[in-house]
Amino acid sequence: MSSSADPGDGTASTLREHAHALFDAGELHAADAAFARLAAQHPDDGALHYMRGLANKYLRDWSASLQHNLRAQALESDFDPASAWNAAIAATGCGDWEQARRQWARCGIDIPAGDGPINADFGIACVRLNPWADGETVFVQRIDPVRARLLNVPLPESGHRFADIVLHDGASTGTRWSGEADVPVFNALQVLERSDHRTFAVFIQCPDADALEQLQQATLPGIGYVEDWTLSIRHLCLRCSYGAPHTHERDDADLEEAGNDDWHPERSLGIGAQGRTAVMRLLGDWAAAGVGRHVDSVSACDSELPLPAPGRAWWRGMDEDDASP
Structure with missing residues (x-):
């Protein structure tokens, strides 16, 4: 039986385990489809919508990720920071600044007042470019909680350029010494603004x-x-x-x-x-x-940006046993 095949007994618990196994194996399209089938049977189960939002985040389908995270939030009895962070990341990927600002406020993150893109000083960090392809790590200036401008000149094979603005994940996968302090390392998810350099x-x-x-x-x-x-x-x-x-x-x-x-x-x-x-x-x-x-x-x-391929849980940190939120 292939990893994407339905389990034999069809019980809800087995189907759920199968969906999570697909996600953990990096089979994101199959995992999303499996969680969708479960959500159709259990429409008020917020955890299923959260997992669809998470799968679509790593598929970089920002509209779908935002939709499912908002649905998960609507079903929450208590505030869940994970769904708020992922909704904010997806809203940022969509350019929905009103929603992104709303979600950051829910997370208690202080951001400058305004209606459009956030442009502030969130410090120096590092990002792993193309983490699905063992990309290089470069220093960045964070301009909002999940957007950053590249400070290094990346290798051409990365498809990135100096001063690109990238969207990065919310969970750190490690640290790197900046010369003054240890700074967090995040997985870059997508180029949002292409540099002219x-x-x-x-x-x-x-x-x-x-x-x-x-x-x-x-x-x-x-x-x-x-x-x-x-x-x-x-x-x-x-x-x-x-x-x-x-x-x-x-x-x-x-x-x-x-x-x-x-x-x-x-x-x-x-x-x-x-x-x-x-x-x-x-x-x-x-x-x-x-x-x-x-x-x-x-x-x-000039090189094309390498695209993720299925079958690899590239979003995990080096020492993580479980997928990051």
Whole structure:
């Protein structure tokens, strides 16, 4: 019997166990259908509507998720923060700001007054991009309880860009050290606002750390952020990937901090910029300002966002035994 097949005896308890098993296995469409059959038989069971809202959240069907979470709330005898959080996430995904604000108020979260999108300072955090595809983790500035702007230049393969605004889940899946404190890590669910900063993979010869800092601190219209991928991206040789000239005289895994005592001149950069002209001007000015500075390769990179596939409960934290709310 396949995981999506109906159980043999057809009792309500067995059907419910089957629906939960489908959800836990990441078979979200089948789980939603199973909970729908149960809800048709037990229309006043709020837990079934909650589970439909949860399944549709991870299917990223925000309208359906909101509908079922609101129905679960209507059947609640006591306030349930889980349905309120999930309703707020779904309303945010829909752009229903009136409903999102209402749900955050129910959760006791202080947000600025207004009618439209929430735009405040909810602190620094991290998000896992494309968590269904083992995506990278980047730092973000949270602008509302579940929306955040990317502060790093993600790898092109992620399909994300510097300054994208993403919707993220409400439950943290871990923490990461920011340099000042441990900050929560959330699963990114969807890009809500696409940045106009494209990603450029840039490979340079840089004589010392001071020269690199000058490049990173330089300001120019159209340049968003210059990130040194040499230290942060270690699981593949980017120069090999992009065909940039280089040698393998040392193992980049041995690199620690960017200092002049043991400097590696071949640097791999990610630049978030609005266009190639701005990138070339930035690099040209930098190369002309000192000896030993050379640009090996510049590649504009665009990739499609990878989509979730069934059969994986990607929303779970690393140490979770149960699915997060």
